[in-house]
Amino acid sequence: MDLENLRARRLRAHRLSDPAPDVVSAARHLTATQAQEFWGGRWALAVRTAGEPTLREVDRAFDRGDLIRSWTQRGTVHIVDPRDLGWMLSVTSARQDRQAAGIHRSLEIDDHPLGRAERAARAALCGGNRLTRLEFAEVLVGAGVDTSGMRGNMILTALCRRGVIVLGPVVPREGAPTREQYLVAADEWIRDAATPVDPLAELLVRYLRAHGPAGLADFRWWAGLPLGLARAAREGAGERVSEIEEGIFVQAGTAGGSGVGAGAAASFDGLEVPALALGPFDEYYLSYADRTAICTPAQAAAIGPSANGAVKPVLIGSGGEVIGTWKHSLAVGRHHLDPVAELAPGGPGEASVAAALDRFARFLRG
Incomplete structure (x- = not known):
């Protein structure tokens, strides 16, 4: 793909x-x-x-x-x-x-x-x-x-x-x-708790619903499970999961949650996806075994997880790729300060990134 x-x-x-x-x-x-x-x-x-x-x-x-x-x-x-x-x-x-x-x-x-x-x-x-x-x-x-x-x-x-x-x-x-x-x-x-018939398979279907397309290695990493259980989850999920390419899965009936048929292509044509400021440990960046679909290996090394487990907040461009990082402090006396962008060379215009960070500032202060 x-x-x-x-x-x-x-x-x-x-x-x-x-x-x-x-x-x-x-x-x-x-x-x-x-x-x-x-x-x-x-x-x-x-x-x-x-x-x-x-x-x-x-x-x-x-x-x-x-x-x-x-x-x-x-x-x-x-x-x-x-x-x-x-x-x-x-x-x-x-x-x-x-x-x-x-x-x-x-x-x-x-x-x-x-x-x-x-x-x-x-x-x-x-x-x-x-x-x-x-x-x-x-x-x-x-x-x-x-x-x-x-x-x-x-x-x-x-x-x-x-x-x-x-x-x-x-x-x-x-x-x-x-x-x-x-x-x-x-x-x-906890109220109204319910257990699925097959919790392991349910976990895979839920993962693909919100993260697909993805492979079993991605699910295994996200769930913290051994490969054998990841394979068992795939078997248990049956027709609830579709393999759109060899080793690449989505929840059946979707294109990675898009509502488009599983075999159909999704693209940025007609999509309005402005730059996004995502927080530390965000699922879009972190929840895959291989993160190079959205960033270079050098970017991934700089973002994390670092030796102490930290993962920086990331800036995502209009094409879904990492274009930089940003930082903000919630310390008393500093939380009101504006977040600061750290853009990669050749990133989008400052206005697009500024709008993404302004949205975070409104979230925090509203």
Whole structure:
């Protein structure tokens, strides 16, 4: 598949050229939106939504319980529809636990402290209670659980993978946008959960719906699963998935989410796709094993993931390709400053990039 066609289809699949009607719909379409940087995950939803929703509007979806964050795959925190959390963890949690086992052993975290922490968390959060991370750590210490060093965070993420705790409503922050969420009890916060007949196959179909066209290696990387499970997902998905070229798949009946027949070509003809400012860890850039469809290897090395796991915010040109990076600080006293572009040579005009960054500024300040 030529790169222009691939990028056009992926832009549609990601709802970047075909925005969702509201923030919750955007999140449900993506299934899991990577969000180590909480502001970046919220912006990822806003930039995929019609009507330019503000940060406050996105936060209200968390406050209502329409969205949560949890460690759904690859040991990484994602924004998800609460109803999807249980079946997703049924596919990914065992793999995540095995990946965390080494550091758990080095920190002497085993079933005894985790069991004590779970009992303390359930007791503290029952009846609709909510805790900040600091308050949660105090609860654990009061129950005799050591939270020193990395232990507190590793215990928290383990309890999230067990489906005990989720990150829910936002915590107000004086003088700047919030960066924290309250911890709440998953069994009280999640309503109307349902499990697909084949959760593994469902995860592949959902991935292709929002990321296709893509290969099994891309799905394997995104879901954090071994190749054998990726192949089993393909087999289980059956006719719900179409192979449009050898090893390249979309959800059946779509061209990477475009609504065009699976065998039809998608292109930029007639598409109005202005420059886009995407946040750190954005799915459009990160959620593929091979990212060179939208950037050069040199650009990918500069963007990340870096040695410490960081991924820079990216600027996307009208053809769906990376044209540069940008930066912004949410620190108190700096969050009101304008974002700053770092353009690659030969990129589009400043006006197009400025308009993309202005949209982010309106999101943050609105």
